[in-house]
Amino acid sequence: MVRRQxxxxxxxxxxxxxxxKSRRKRAYHHGDLRTAxxxxxxxxxxxxxxxxxxxxxxxxxxxxxxxxxxxxxADKAELLAAVxxxxxxxxxxxxxxxxxxxxxxxxxxxxxxxGVGYLRxxxxxxxIFRLMFRPELTRPAAHPVLQNAEARAxxxxxTAIRAAQRAGELxxxxxxxxxxxxxxxxxxxxxxxxxxxxxxTPLGAVPIQELADAxxxxxxxxxxxxxxxxxxxxxxx
Amino acid sequence: MVRRQxxxxxxxxxxxxxxxKSRRKRAYHHGDLRTAxxxxxxxxxxxxxxxxxxxxxxxxxxxxxxxxxxxxxADKAELLAAVxxxxxxxxxxxxxxxxxxxxxxxxxxxxxxxGVGYLRxxxxxxxIFRLMFRPELTRPAAHPVLQNAEARAxxxxxTAIRAAQRAGELxxxxxxxxxxxxxxxxxxxxxxxxxxxxxxTPLGAVPIQELADAxxxxxxxxxxxxxxxxxxxxxxx
DNA sequence: CCTACCGATCGGTAGG
DNA sequence: CCTACCGATCGGTAGG
Numbered sequence: 249m250v251r252r253q254x255x256x257x258x259x260x261x262x263x264x265x266x267x268x269k270s271r272r273k274r275a276y277h278h279g280d281l282r283t284a285x286x287x288x289x290x291x292x293x294x295x296x297x298x299x300x301x302x303x304x305x306x307x308x309x310x311x312x313x314x315x316x317x318x319x320x321x322a323d324k325a326e327l328l329a330a331v332x333x334x335x336x337x338x339x340x341x342x343x344x345x346x347x348x349x350x351x352x353x354x355x356x357x358x359x360x361x362x363g364v365g366y367l368r369x370x371x372x373x374x375x376i377f378r379l380m381f382r383p384e385l386t387r388p389a390a391h392p393v394l395q396n397a398e399a400r401a402x403x404x405x406x407t408a409i410r411a412a413q414r415a416g417e418l419x420x421x422x423x424x425x426x427x428x429x430x431x432x433x434x435x436x437x438x439x440x441x442x443x444x445x446x447x448x449t450p451l452g453a454v455p456i457q458e459l460a461d462a463x464x465x466x467x468x469x470x471x472x473x474x475x476x477x478x479x480x481x482x483x484x485x
Numbered sequence: 486m487v488r489r490q491x492x493x494x495x496x497x498x499x500x501x502x503x504x505x506k507s508r509r510k511r512a513y514h515h516g517d518l519r520t521a522x523x524x525x526x527x528x529x530x531x532x533x534x535x536x537x538x539x540x541x542x543x544x545x546x547x548x549x550x551x552x553x554x555x556x557x558x559a560d561k562a563e564l565l566a567a568v569x570x571x572x573x574x575x576x577x578x579x580x581x582x583x584x585x586x587x588x589x590x591x592x593x594x595x596x597x598x599x600g601v602g603y604l605r606x607x608x609x610x611x612x613i614f615r616l617m618f619r620p621e622l623t624r625p626a627a628h629p630v631l632q633n634a635e636a637r638a639x640x641x642x643x644t645a646i647r648a649a650q651r652a653g654e655l656x657x658x659x660x661x662x663x664x665x666x667x668x669x670x671x672x673x674x675x676x677x678x679x680x681x682x683x684x685x686t687p688l689g690a691v692p693i694q695e696l697a698d699a700x701x702x703x704x705x706x707x708x709x710x711x712x713x714x715x716x717x718x719x720x721x722x
Numbered sequence: 723c724c725t726a727c728c729g730a731t732c733g734g735t736a737g738g
Numbered sequence: 739c740c741t742a743c744c745g746a747t748c749g750g751t752a753g754g
Contacts (some may be wrong), residue, residue, distance in 0.1 A: 259738090281723085298620065298621070299621055302573055302747075302749085303748080303749065303750090304747075304748065304749080305747095305748095312723070313723065313724050313725075314748090314749085314750090315724065315725080315750085315751080316723050316724080316725070318750080319723070319750085323749080323750080324748095324750090325747065344559075378714055381676070381680055381682060382680075383680050383682075384535070384536055388681075388682075388685055389681075394640065395685050398682070398685055398686070399685070399686065401684055402686050406674070406687075417753060419691055422693055424687070424688055424690075425691065425696065425699045425703075426703075428674070428677075428688050428691070428696050428699070428700065429670070429674075429690065429699065429700050429703045429704075430675030431673065431677065432669075432670055432671075432674035432677060432700055433666070433670050433673055433704075434669075434671040434673070435673040435676065435677055436668065436669030436670055436671070436673025436674070436675075436676070437665070437669035437673070438673075439618070439672065439673070440665075440668065441668060443618050443619070443620050444620055444625075444626075445618060445620075445625075445635070446665070447636055448625055448626075448632050448636070449635070449636065449639050450643075450661070450666050451661055451664065453661075454661055454662065454665070459662065459665050462662045462665070463665065463666050463669055465667045466662075466663075466707040466708065466710075467507075467666075467670075467707060469706070469707045470703040470704060470705075470706045470707025470708075470710070471707075471708035472702065472706070472710065473703075473706035473709065473710050475628065518739085538735065539731075539732065539733085540732080540734090541731080541732065541733080542731095542732095549739070549740090550739065550740050550741075551732090551733085551734090552734085552735080552739075552740065552741080553739050553740080555734080555735085560733080560734080561732095561733065561734090665742070
């Protein structure tokens with residue numbers, strides 16, 4: 249307790265003398281370093297990419313020593329998992345915003361908004377998106393915080409599928425396979441774009457937004473057509 | 486020239502004395518170190534994952550000093566790009582094998598075989614697959630070898646789509662959007678599985694092979710339904 | 723929450 | 739193709 253007081257005093261003085269140079273500094277020392285580190289991680293990954301996300305770099309970005317994070321996180325993976333979890337929460341917000349921007353007039357349009365929101369988030373925050381799906385950095389199996397955030401994000405998709413099924417706009421009543429398919433579709437486009445793979449193919453010419461709309465559209469078309477597995481067996485349309 | 490002879494003699498002797506311990510060693514010194522390094526990279530990534538692919542580790546795995554690779558590759562990225570390119574070639578082979586295993590009776594079945602082959606490769610060689618789509622490690626823009634290999638792989642999909650369009654089994658005559666959609670679909674499932682994301686959702690229960698078949702099926706269904714963009718606007722089936 | 727320190731690894735180069 | 743070496747960075751811990 250006594251020690252903590254001393255820190256705050258010391259830092260307040262430092263903050264004052266350097267205020268012009270880095271105003272952000274003082275804000276990080278009001279007792280919420282944990283949040284400050286997560287914000288620093290989000291900002292750093294957005295600026296410099298996943299590669300730059302060392303524990304020391306995040307600490308530097310938050311203006312603390314590289315030993316400080318260990319006060320709030322067991323190790324590097326736990327810190328990055330928390331950053332990734334924050335990313336999933338932002339993705340959920342982006343999806344919610346997409347349904348606000350284009351109020352759905354049907355359950356299927358609600359589903360489309362989920363896909364559009366997912367892609368919008370990935371395209372707007374490519375580096376964070378990358379981190380969110382890099383299990384060797386975040387070790388999701390060991391970090392319930394991250395798993396829960398993932399579950400919330402996935403839940404928005406699951407809910408939209410279930411709603412469409414209940415409304416009779418999609419066949420079946422088990423959302424598992426349709427959800428996997430819809431997720432695969434938008435996730436695939438997201439990573440192909442974010443990893444700049446499309447750019448190296450003839451497809452690079454088509455504007456990404458056009459591809460995004462088309463892919464979401466085709467995905468829903470596939471879901472609607474679901475209960476005809478024999479269609480592929482060669483019979484012409 | 487003289488120097489090279491000396492190396493070979495020296496290594497031959499070493500190889501002899503250690504033959505029981507590492508038979509592979511001698512094979513790496515017949516003048517094709519480049520290939521040996523690529524093979525070592527493929528083997529190493531499969532065993533220990535993308536994380537383990539340092540230039541030095543690859544050299545170690547190939548039983549040469551860590552300076553040796555610079556004789557054949559400008560830097561680490563060029564080596565990893567060559568490994569990734571070899572991965573794309575193996576993927577093309579896997580796709581070809583899938584069409585052999587299940588000879589298509591229609592253009593659409595040919596397209597399905599491409600998707601199944603893609604997924605089979607990803608599931609069989611997850612770590613190599615990961616490397617193939619990690620541009621920060623391979624810097625594809627700087628390595629034509631890799632870009633060409635990517636183009637060959639993508640070409641198999643493009644060809645299958647075009648064939649289906651010409652046969653009248655798929656609508657339209659521009660393969661760009663259908664190819665992007667089909668690729669996104671299988672690629673999305675591949676990375677969600679390889680990155681073990683599905684495992685952390687309720688979907689983890691469904692066997693991956695079942696998901697793979699369903700996703701390919703639904704993808705093709707979406708392509709067939711393509712020319713009805715108004716279908717999503719709420720009209721019940 | 724900081725300073726100081728550890729061992730380890732890395733990419734790359736000199737120089738033969 | 740090797741040995742020896744460089745500078746840099748890293749994750750983590752001691753110890754206060």
